[in-house]
Amino acid sequence: MKKAIQITGWTALIVFFAMTALPCRAADSAVLRNGFSIRHERRQVIGAITRLFVDGDNSSFVDIPTSEIDHFEAVPDQPVTPLNTQSSQKPVQRAQPVQRPIDLNEVIRSASGTYRLDPDLVNSVIRAESGFNVRAVSPKGAQGLMQLMPGTASQLGVRNTFDPQANVEGGTRYLRELLERYNFDLIKALAAYNAGPHRVEQYGGVPPYYETKAYVARIVRDFNRKKLAAQSATQSSAQKKSGTKSTGTHVPSNKARKSSPQTEAKAAPRPAPESN
16 A cells, blocks of 8 residues: 655645644644644644644654644533523523544544554554545555555445545554454564555565565554653653663564554454555
């Protein structure tokens, strides 16, 4: 599955650098150009990306191309509607709820929970596949956030590949099935997601394609960065209490990653292999 080409808007980058250089207050929302929103505690601009920290201890974050962010807004508090205890009163006229952008973090958490995968891994795959562009289409026809080929999407039950929730659920399910197929060898599963299972089996591992090798390395690197950040935040908190230090580990890019306790459930039947 090829990543769709992303065009960086330098004007937007300059504007949002000024907007995001300072920490944001808690429970802000980054509204993306593709209609998503990402709720976060604070943000930081790093080069051409904006890092959105989705929790208070910096252990989890999402990197978004700054040019893909439309604006930021405060997340409104949920109003409390008083109960109408007097039946003789006229029915209370309630305003129609305002349609809010889809929260990408919630979509990823939901799909990851269903198929027992690490949401950071799914997030890294989406970033490599489409750069969070819900309308992304590759030259070979792969579509949406997780770049599903039409045939694969059909076998996964995804009727609309540009529906972000359906696309992420389908792509997460497919990734889970590939992990099971290769005994939770993350490197082979990612290679198969990009080049197709038949190529992985043909070459007995990652096929000798520059694009596939770069794709796997990019996802592993991004995933490791998230895990190391989470580990660093945990260690920092522990050190404040005990004053001890510990060393961190990460996923080697040249070794298979075994499953964590999340990857225990069996996946649904696998669709026929298809590359993009």
